[in-house]
Amino acid sequence: MARKFLIETFGCQMNYHDGERITGLLESEGYEPTTDEAAAELIVMNTCSVREKAVGKVRSRIGEILDAARERGDKEPMVAVTGCVAQQEGQKLVADGAPIHVVVGTQAVKQLPRLLDEARVTQKPRVDVNPYEDVSFPLGMAHDSDPVRAWVTIIEGCNEFCSFCVVPYTRGHERMRPVRDILAEVQRAADSGHIEVQLLGQIVNHYEAPDEDCDFAELLHRVHEVAGIQRIRFASPHPRHVSQQLIGVIRDLPKVAKHLHLPVQSGSNRILTAMRRRYTREIYLEQIAALRESIPSIALSTDMIVGFPGETAEDFDLSMDLVRQSQYHAMYSFKYSPRPNTLAVKRMPDDVTEREKTRRIVAIQELQAQIQTAIYESMVGQIESVIVESKSRRSDSDLAGRTSGNTVVNFAGDATLVGQMALVRITAASPNSLRGELVTHVD
Numbered sequence: 028m029a030r031k032f033l034i035e036t037f038g039c040q041m042n043y044h045d046g047e048r049i050t051g052l053l054e055s056e057g058y059e060p061t062t063d064e065a066a067a068e069l070i071v072m073n074t075c076s077v078r079e080k081a082v083g084k085v086r087s088r089i090g091e092i093l094d095a096a097r098e099r100g101d102k103e104p105m106v107a108v109t110g111c112v113a114q115q116e117g118q119k120l121v122a123d124g125a126p127i128h129v130v131v132g133t134q135a136v137k138q139l140p141r142l143l144d145e146a147r148v149t150q151k152p153r154v155d156v157n158p159y160e161d162v163s164f165p166l167g168m169a170h171d172s173d174p175v176r177a178w179v180t181i182i183e184g185c186n187e188f189c190s191f192c193v194v195p196y197t198r199g200h201e202r203m204r205p206v207r208d209i210l211a212e213v214q215r216a217a218d219s220g221h222i223e224v225q226l227l228g229q230i231v232n233h234y235e236a237p238d239e240d241c242d243f244a245e246l247l248h249r250v251h252e253v254a255g256i257q258r259i260r261f262a263s264p265h266p267r268h269v270s271q272q273l274i275g276v277i278r279d280l281p282k283v284a285k286h287l288h289l290p291v292q293s294g295s296n297r298i299l300t301a302m303r304r305r306y307t308r309e310i311y312l313e314q315i316a317a318l319r320e321s322i323p324s325i326a327l328s329t330d331m332i333v334g335f336p337g338e339t340a341e342d343f344d345l346s347m348d349l350v351r352q353s354q355y356h357a358m359y360s361f362k363y364s365p366r367p368n369t370l371a372v373k374r375m376p377d378d379v380t381e382r383e384k385t386r387r388i389v390a391i392q393e394l395q396a397q398i399q400t401a402i403y404e405s406m407v408g409q410i411e412s413v414i415v416e417s418k419s420r421r422s423d424s425d426l427a428g429r430t431s432g433n434t435v436v437n438f439a440g441d442a443t444l445v446g447q448m449a450l451v452r453i454t455a456a457s458p459n460s461l462r463g464e465l466v467t468h469v470d
């Protein structure tokens with residue numbers, strides 16, 4: 028009988044995609060996925076270290092699962108920890124005798140089945156956080172948890188070393204996947220019915236193929252040619268690599284979503300320098316102006332950090348001003364908190380009080396809510412092309428999908444439309460989504 032496993036994934040899209048790969052990998056080794064914790068003989072905690080107290084949270088979640096198994100009178104499942112916490116902590120996770128059988132770093136995922144077997148035989152924890160260079164993953168390993176959108180990694184790791192960010196330490200240096208592997212995976216996604224593809228990388232627009240002359244703009248052209256794919260998204264680009272050529276490709280290729288998530292992190296040049304972002308607010312705002320001039324309908328979104336070490340009231344006002352000028356469709360904002368190994372934690376005292384960080388995040392989120400409401404209200408009456416993703420969470424008779432600009436739209440419709448492109452007239456706006464009515468669907 029197949030061994031059942033349950034995977035719990037935390038964090039970013041890249042981690043969720045890694046979760047799909049781990050699922051495919053384990054399936055190919057004869058394991059069977061389950062969502063029933065009580066039935067699982069193996070629990071995989073696919074972790075994220077971006078959140079505060081990440082290690083403690085992983086340990087306490089493992090404790091909860093094992094306590095529940097004991098209460099049921101079940102045999103305790105094996106536990107494997109993967110993802111960024113595994114990479115960051117390595118041997119430390121098992122040094123105190125914690126009930127963890129396998130720890131696998133972000134570059135060693137393919138070793139998981141072997142390590143599970145070894146841990147079973149030796150009854151000792153197995154740890155592998157080595158920096159394997161190999162970025163190949165056999166086709167078919169990317170188990171697609173979403174029937175509509177397929178995630179396809181094009182770059183692993185990051186070389187930027189922004190001073191607040193743990194990613195270069197947990198995911199290693201930048202490694203590009205060959206074009207042929209990427210296109211094969213996109214083709215496979217299209218063949219299995221996916222109509223949207225999302226290209227993933229820490230700096231997706233830094234792509235340079237290792238196997239032929241192909242940069243990110245050219246890769247978008249190549250992906251655009253794959254029959255069956257109707258929409259292409261990518262996350263996340265870095266402002267340092269937004270070229271006029273890339274703007275032209277987003278404008279000219281109809282399948283490329285008219286949406287750009289362009290993380291800014293701060294509106295103050297002083298703080299941007301301390302963050303090692305290597306652009307200025309002026310350059311960033313020029314890019315936004317160029318994008319809007321070339322593609323007037325483009326929707327922009329961003330990430331913003333408040334309370335970075337040394338951020339004064341004036342620095343924060345510059346962030347507020349940048350948000351006002353940029354008119355984002357969406358913003359993900361965070362209070363700064365120190366992360367292990369980073370330059371900021373080593374050299375920059377976390378000197379903005381928690382109270383002040385809270386005041387700043389509330390202020391910037393209120394500002395964004397006003398901007399977003401005005402943008403969404405201005406869309407009422409427009410007809411948007413929407414990829415229908417699922418039934419709505421709120422109502423059985425409603426469907427939920429996303430516009431090209433990545434805004435959620437709910438509208439009444441039949442579930443057979445899931446996985447299709449539909450034209451939807453926007454009838455009302457709420458703070459985080461739109462309401463619409465079906466005009467027609469596009470086969």
Ligand code: SF4
Nearest residue numbers: 185187188189192194
């Ligand atoms: S670009 Fe900066 S913020 Fe983004 S993953 Fe790399 S180091 Fe982290």
